[in-house]
Every structure is written in C-alpha cells, then in structure tokens.
Amino acid sequence: MDSTDKTTKLTTRMMPYLAILQHDLRALRASRLVRLWLAATAVLTLILALANWSNFQNAPLIASLLFPYLVFPWFFVVVVLGVSPVSGSRAEALADGILSRPVGRCEYLLATWSARVVLVWGIYLLVLVPAIALVTLAKRTVPKDTVTIYGIVTALFLVGLVLTFLVSLGFLMGTLLRKPLLAVVVLIFLWYPISYILSVFSLEEFSPISLNRALCTQLRQPWRQIEGESKVDINKVNQDAVPSQFSQILSVLSGTKPEPKPAKPEFFETEEFDDFSLLRVTLGYGLPTLIAVILAALSFYLRDL
Amino acid sequence: MPTQPDKVEKSAMEPAIRTEHLTKIYGQRLIAVNDMNLQVPQGSVFGLLGPNGAGKTTTLRLLLGLQRPTAGRAEVFGKLCGPNAVSVRAQIGYLPTNPKLPGNLRPIEYLDLLGKLSRLPHQVRKPRISALLRAVGLLTATEQRIHTFSTGMCTRLGLAASLVADPPLLLWDEPTAGLDPTARRFTLDLIRELGKTKTVVVATHILSDIDQICDHLGVMHEGRMIFTGSMQDMKRRLRRDGFSLELEGEIDNIQLLAQEVNNMEGIDAHLGPGQTLLVRIANDRGRSRALAEVLKLIDDNKLSLQAIHSGQNATENAYLQLLQEEEAHGFHR
Numbered sequence: 092m093d094s095t096d097k098t099t100k101l102t103t104r105m106m107p108y109l110a111i112l113q114h115d116l117r118a119l120r121a122s123r124l125v126r127l128w129l130a131a132t133a134v135l136t137l138i139l140a141l142a143n144w145s146n147f148q149n150a151p152l153i154a155s156l157l158f159p160y161l162v163f164p165w166f167f168v169v170v171v172l173g174v175s176p177v178s179g180s181r182a183e184a185l186a187d188g189i190l191s192r193p194v195g196r197c198e199y200l201l202a203t204w205s206a207r208v209v210l211v212w213g214i215y216l217l218v219l220v221p222a223i224a225l226v227t228l229a230k231r232t233v234p235k236d237t238v239t240i241y242g243i244v245t246a247l248f249l250v251g252l253v254l255t256f257l258v259s260l261g262f263l264m265g266t267l268l269r270k271p272l273l274a275v276v277v278l279i280f281l282w283y284p285i286s287y288i289l290s291v292f293s294l295e296e297f298s299p300i301s302l303n304r305a306l307c308t309q310l311r312q313p314w315r316q317i318e319g320e321s322k323v324d325i326n327k328v329n330q331d332a333v334p335s336q337f338s339q340i341l342s343v344l345s346g347t348k349p350e351p352k353p354a355k356p357e358f359f360e361t362e363e364f365d366d367f368s369l370l371r372v373t374l375g376y377g378l379p380t381l382i383a384v385i386l387a388a389l390s391f392y393l394r395d396l
Numbered sequence: 397m398p399t400q401p402d403k404v405e406k407s408a409m410e411p412a413i414r415t416e417h418l419t420k421i422y423g424q425r426l427i428a429v430n431d432m433n434l435q436v437p438q439g440s441v442f443g444l445l446g447p448n449g450a451g452k453t454t455t456l457r458l459l460l461g462l463q464r465p466t467a468g469r470a471e472v473f474g475k476l477c478g479p480n481a482v483s484v485r486a487q488i489g490y491l492p493t494n495p496k497l498p499g500n501l502r503p504i505e506y507l508d509l510l511g512k513l514s515r516l517p518h519q520v521r522k523p524r525i526s527a528l529l530r531a532v533g534l535l536t537a538t539e540q541r542i543h544t545f546s547t548g549m550c551t552r553l554g555l556a557a558s559l560v561a562d563p564p565l566l567l568w569d570e571p572t573a574g575l576d577p578t579a580r581r582f583t584l585d586l587i588r589e590l591g592k593t594k595t596v597v598v599a600t601h602i603l604s605d606i607d608q609i610c611d612h613l614g615v616m617h618e619g620r621m622i623f624t625g626s627m628q629d630m631k632r633r634l635r636r637d638g639f640s641l642e643l644e645g646e647i648d649n650i651q652l653l654a655q656e657v658n659n660m661e662g663i664d665a666h667l668g669p670g671q672t673l674l675v676r677i678a679n680d681r682g683r684s685r686a687l688a689e690v691l692k693l694i695d696d697n698k699l700s701l702q703a704i705h706s707g708q709n710a711t712e713n714a715y716l717q718l719l720q721e722e723e724a725h726g727f728h729r
Contacts, residue, residue: 103515110512114498121500187496191460192513193486193561196479392479395463 115206149236173261259383417468430619441591443606446616489558499543514561645699
C-alpha cells in the first residue's frame with residue numbers, strides 16, 4: 092500500500108471528526124456569546140494596556156494582560172463554552188442529527204471538545220499576540236525589561252493550558268450534570284475558591300493567582316538557563332515537593348491527621364510563588380485535562396440520548 | 397456502499413431487524429419497551445403501529461444505539477446495536493419526528509455535512525445531494541437557510557437526510573406528522589417507491605398510512621409488541637361479525653349496557669374509545685335478531701344510538717380490537 096492510499100484512508104477515517112469540528116467551529120463563531128467575548132476581551136486588553144502603559148515594565152504589563160484569562164472574568168465564558176455541547180436540549184438535537192449517523196460517541200465528543208479548545212485558543216491568541224507584540228516592541232517611558240521570546244511563548248502556553256483545562260472541566264460537568272445552568276453554577280462554586288481548595292492539598296503553586304504572580308519571572312526566563320543551570324533547582328524542587336504533596340493529599344482523603352509541619356506564613360506572603368516549575372505546572376493542568384476528557388467521554392458513552 | 401439484493405433472495409436471508417426480549421426501563425419507573433421479540437423481514441415495508449407513548453420511538457432509538465437496552469438485544473442485519481455500533485448506523489437512514497435541523501445552514505451544506513459523517517467521498521456526495529434535493533422538491537430552496545423552512549420543507553429535507561448514505565434500512569418516525577395533504581401524499585408515494593429496493597420501517601399512529609403502504613405490521617401497546625405479521629394476517633384477525641355502536645348518554649348506562657349485552661348468549665361486548673360499544677356476534681347466532689336485541693337494550697338503558705359501523709375499515713377495527721384484547725388481558729403481564 093503506497094502513501095497516497097494511506098493518506099486517503101486516513102482522510103476518509105477522519106472525515107466525520109473534521110466535519111463535526113468544522114460545523115461546530117462555524118456554529119460557535121456565529122454565536123452571540125463568542126462574538127461578545129471577542130469584543131469584550133479586545134476592549135479589556137486595550138484598557139489594561141493603556142492604563143499600565145507608562146507604569147509597568149514589559150513583564151508585569153504582559154502578566155496583567157493575562158490576568159483576566161487566569162482569574163476573572165474570562166474563565167466564566169470559557170466554562171460556559173465548555174458546558175453547552177452535550178447538555179440540555181442540544182443533546183436531543185445532536186442525537187437526531189449527528190449521533191444517529193455512523194459516528195462514534197467518542198469521535199463526536201472529541202470533535203466538539205477540539206472545536207471549543209481551538210476557538211478559545213484562537214480568540215485568546217488573536218487578542219493577546221498583537222497586544223504583547225505592541226508592548227514589547229513599542230518604545231515606552233519605563234525601564235527596559237528582559238522579557239524573552241521563550242518566556243512569552245511558555246507564559247502564553249501555560250495560560251492556554253489553564254483555559255483548556257477549564258473547557259474540559261466544563262465539558263465534564265456538562266456531561267455529568269446534563270443541565271447547563273446547574274453545571275455552570277457548580278463550576279463557579281468549584282473554581283472561585285480553587286486557591287483554598289488547592290492549599291488544602293499543599294498545591295498552592297497551581298492556583299491561578301499564584302500562576303499569574305509567577306508569570307513575570309517566567310516571562311524573563313531565558314531558554315538556555317532553563318536547559319542548563321536551573322534544571323538542577325527544578326529537579327530538587329520537584330523531589331522535595333512531590334512526596335510532601337502526595338502525603339498531604341493522602342492524609343486529606345483518608346481523613347487522618349497530617350504530619351505536623353512548621354508553621355508557614357499566609358498564602359502569597361512569601362516569595363515562594365514568584366517562580367514555578369514549568370514541567371510540574373504543565374503536568375498539574377495537563378493530566379487533569381486529560382482525565383476530565385476521558386471521564387466526559389466515559390460518561391457520554393454510558394448515557395442515553 | 398451497502399446494496400440491496402433481490403426481494404426473492406431476501407426471504408431466505410436473515411431479518412433486517414431482530415430483537416430478543418428487548419426491554420427498556422427508564423429510571424426504574426417507566427417501562428418503555430417490554431420484552432419485545434420482533435423480526436422485520438428484509439425488503440418489507442414494516443409499519444410500527446401504536447398509540448402515543450406505546451414505545452415506538454424508544455424502539456427506534458434502541459436500534460440506533462442512541463439508548464441502551466435495560467435487557468435483551470437488538471440486531472440490524474445480524475450486527476448488534478449499541479452506542480458505538482457505527483457499522484450498524486451506517487446501514488440505517490433515520491428520520492425523527494419533526495426533525496430538529498441546524499437552522500443556520502443551507503440544505504446543501506446540511507446534506508454535505510451528513511455525507512461527510514457517512515464518510516462519502518466528494519465525488520459521490522455532490523451528485524447524490526443534488527439528486528436528493530431534486531427528488532424531494534427542494535431544488536428551488538437551496539439558497540434559503542433552514543430556519544426559514546416550513547414544517548413540510550423540514551420533513552422533506554429530513555427525508556433527503558436519511559437517504560444521503562443510500563442505506564438499505566430506513567427508520568422513519570412519524571414521517572407524515574404535520575404535513576399538508578400534498579406533502580403527505582408525496583411522502584407515502586416515496587415510501588412505496590423506496591420499499592421496492594429497501595427495508596422501510598415506519599413508526600406511526602396513523603392507521604390509514606399503514607393501510608396504504610405497509611406489507612408487514614407490528615402493533616405496540618404500552619411497550620409490548622402485541623401483534624406482528626403481514627397485513628393479511630392482521631386483517632384476518634378481524635372478527636367480521638362485529639359492530640361498533642356509537643352511543644350518547646351517561647357512561648354508567650353504557651357500562652351497564654355492556655354488561656347486559658355480555659350476558660346475552662352468543663354476544664360479546666367491549667367498551668371502545670369514547671362512547672363506543674364494540675359488539676361481536678357468534679357465527680351460530682342470527683345477526684339481525686342479535687342486533688335487534690342489542691338495539692332494544694340501548695333504548696331500555698336510556699341511551700341514544702348515533703351510528704353503527706360494521707367492518708368498514710378493516711385495519712382500524714383490527715387494531716382497536718387488538719388494543720382492547722390487550723387491555724382486557726393486561727393482568728397477564
């Protein structure tokens with residue numbers, strides 16, 4: 092079998108997935124929510140950039156532009172976008188229109204999930220890339236900063252990963268709870284106190300607020316240093332943190348009293364969250380994203396339409 | 397693309413649809429489909445008949461794998477149905493009742509999407525879409541978005557949608573619901589035409605549709621399949637010596653009348669829908685004399701006779717008779 096045959100077979104195999112992805116993206120693009128979000132995020136980015144234009148250096152200014160995506164208000168929009176596709180009256184319509192065709196449920200779910208992730212990433216990058224380019228290239232009356240391309244790319248990636256996680260969480264809740272409004276309410280109650288929930292498990296570094304705080308350091312991170320010098324430090328941090336976080340999670344889940352720890356200062360009072368391990372944060376959001384998608388697929392597979 | 401063998405060969409083949417003890421219970425409360433054993437022969441136009449809530453739509457959704465059976469199994473062309481049975485759905489063209497279509501698309505875009513879902517290559521998809529739109533009379537509406545369509549146009553587009561992949565089995569749920577007489581006639585003619593080359597299952601509660609197009613029939617009542625067989629079998633079941641009496645008066649008096657008629661020798665009576673009394677007269681009993689006695693009882697019970705029917709619509713009477721028998725023997729379940 093030559094490569095052309097293989098490509099044709101793959102294209103034919105992927106045809107339903109791509110068709111649903113394309114159809115969903117088109118429907119999303121036409122939705123009022125998405126159009127309003129695009130307009131609002133562009134306006135808010137502009138306001139934030141202008142307000143801090145002559146006050147902040149590059150890194151804090153870029154971090155301030157990323158803040159609405161990590162903390163408030165855009166997480167809400169992203170969650171709503173994730174919740175809608177397989178819940179409420181839409182489920183019946185899609186059952187009649189799409190799932191009565193030769194399409195697997197997982198195939199459908201993955202395609203709609205991908206459409207939402209592509210859309211969220213698209214809007215996020217569409218607004219932020221030009222804004223960041225403008226901030227870094229413009230001559231401003233602030234001291235020069237050492238923001239790197241690597242730092243910008245990784246910071247954008249991390250925030251995008253958090254958004255992907257939120258879409259997936261919305262997806263999971265929408266599939267489990269079926270009622271979109273209920274799913275959104277549950278997610279708000281889950282996401283707003285996330286910093287406190289994470290602190291119970293000693294996972295504060297994954298909270299959106301601490302991530303945003305650490306973005307300045309990440310934006311100034313040069314590629315070479317990561318590869319060479321700081322690798323040792325990160326490994327050491329990982330080695331120290333993983334067992335303690337694991338035992339903390341176990342003790343919380345089992346209800347036993349955790350090992351006494353030296354009294355620590357209040358959350359964010361230390362400089363501990365001015366930096367993070369890229370790998371740990373990627374895994375910290377990447378793995379739950381994967382788990383949320385798998386659970387959503389499983390729940391969707393088991394349910395009646 | 398699945399092809400349909402000649403009708404002669406089909407009889408020897410496995411059935412297009414086979415269910416064994418198929419059961420669907422919603423939330424441990426509602427029995428939608430109750431221990432259903434069904435065989436739909438290949439090449440037949442099969443009418444799935446039953447009142448609203450009988451379980452017709454649930455049966456179709458179980459076959460499509462949109463719902464999971466609580467017990468039992470369903471097969472289409474020998475393949476087990478289920479949520480991931482993509483190969484089963486590839487053989488089925490489904491038309492839901494009042495299909496919900498994406499209003500933002502145009503008919504060609506919608507059919508093209510469905511063609512892609514069925515993995516049809518571009519060179520097959522495009523000419524077929526064009527032929528289907530012509531066949532259902534929507535060629536002049538290709539510029540319109542679907543949300544501007546009337547109910548009849550939506551149903552016709554739904555019909556075209558179910559035929560995009562040219563499947564050998566069509567499951568059409570209430571295909572004439574909400575259609576004007578012209579559109580209804582068109583749909584029935586289309587079913588008759590498609591029935592020559594495909595297996596068509598039409599779920600409906602409209603008896604006249606079934607009478608015109610179906611050669612096989614299944615009657616559902618409260619989730620149970622109470623009759624399956626050919627139309628001839630169904631009509632054969634009809635007790636020809638029966639009358640349907642439309643009465644006016646107190647319901648208590650009608651019930652009393654039914655009891656009194658039942659006490660008469662060689663006469664059997666059941667209450668029908670509305671204020672109707674269905675009377676069956678045994679073969680060895682003189683019909684005129686028996687009827688005269690019943691009419692006298694009507695007067696005695698201070699009831700007024702509105703109309704008498706006798707076997708004018710064989711299918712309808714047979715159907716009503718089946719439902720009555722089923723209700724009368726409901727405690728056997």
